[in-house]
Amino acid sequence: MRVEIWADIVCPFCYIGKNNFRRFLEELPEGETLEIINRSYELDPYASRTESPNSVASLAEKYGFSLEEAKARMRGVEEMAGKAGLPMNIFATRGANTHDAHRLVHLAEKTGKDEALLDALFRGHFVEGLNLNDHEVLLALWKEAGLEEKEAREALASETMTEAVEADLLRAQELGIRGVPYFLFDGKAEVSGAQPTEVFHRVYETLTKNPTEK
Template structure:
């Protein structure tokens, strides 16, 4: 079974939702037969790469609320993150463009290190004091190396603005086609969708239902026929 997760590094509920999904997956009896693929979704695709700023004023302006209300909302997310065993800085974080991070995640997918890099990006953005938005490409390279990627290869990806850009845009177009208007957005075998950082029990239910409704292979002709198998190929008999 294949589970695709559309998310953004700037999305706190994606950070929390990933932890809740992984809790459900860890207890799922068929977890070893579930492939998880992370897809790109930018919450603020029009934001310039150089435009980074504090989270609280951004939230207040975006939702038309006071900064005190925005801070209360951050405190709530922090409490829910803590309940999942996640570190979360409710003060002093910033916000910015995530396109380069998504490009790097597609490179990491090719190297089999996508989940490792995604988790490090989340940790860096939500739990650490250093910024992933204002320190330049070398900060992302550091995280790529920590995830097991080659530093020079990561620098080359980041230096080439076209590298993996089409893959990011393709993910975003596909999200729109599937009806995703926000993230996290989970798609199970292209049959079931789960929107938001749902409780682990909801993901358990979705995994169980999707697995149970997978269609077994139907053979259209049960008659004996020549085949090749582990022991070799059938040898035609002389008539």
Template structure:
């Protein structure tokens, strides 16, 4: 079973959704047969590398709220994160461009360390409040997860993986994704948002049962199943 996850490093619900998905996957009896692929999605491709506003200020401006109301929004999201076992410090997050962070994940994927890269980047952003657009920060994370720092530095100096990041986002649009996180199972079923663990487990079981039924029924059945699982 192949599960593609479209997400952005700067999306709080993507981090929560990742953790909830992992809890659901841990309960899945065929979890060892699941291949997880991380796909890039940038919520704000025009975000600056060196932000001039705080996350609270950006939220207040975006939703037409006061700074205090924006802080309350952050508190509610932090409560959801805590329920998933995560620590968020949203009021002091550094909202920045995530292109290079996504490129680092692509580089890490070649070494089988993309999941680790996602974890370190999410923690750096939401818990430690580091600027994940900063080159030195990204190189430090690369070293922490065991990547060749020189190779990563060379990758950043070139345009490596930029087209792949953009292609991922275009593909999400083609799938009909309205936002992230967005999970696609076997290119047939989708689960949108930071669903509870049991929802992810339910989706995986559904796909498993239907795939097994297709095998049992033989080659006379239709070539694909186009049903969409979406909560």
């Protein structure tokens, strides 16, 4: 069975949802495996590639909230992550354009390290509050994932993997995806949002019992 996952690196629900999906994979019976394909999604493709403001301040400015109201609205997400067993320091997160990060994820896929890189990117953003607009930060996270720096540095200086990212975004439009994370099982069944493991199990069991159903 093939599962395609559209997610964005600065999306807290993607961070939580992918963690829940990983737990679902760990709970599968021994010997059962799925083909996982990570797809790119950009929540704000027009986000600045140079400015990286604190996310609390940005939320307050965008909607006219006070800083305290913005924190209150974000606190629930941090609590949600805690219940999922994930560290999160959401008040330290910084805005970023994720296009270059997605290009690196596609590059890492060539050596089967895309999941490791995504882990590093999520941790860098949601736990360490790193600036993902900074190419040196991206390179450091790339190396954290066990990858050689040279290829990534060359990619960041060019348009390498831009077509792959754009293809994912186009496919998301065709599917009518309006929010992430979005999980597509064998092109037949979808799961949207940071759902608990039980939801993934239900979809998986339905498809394995009725593989021709859509």
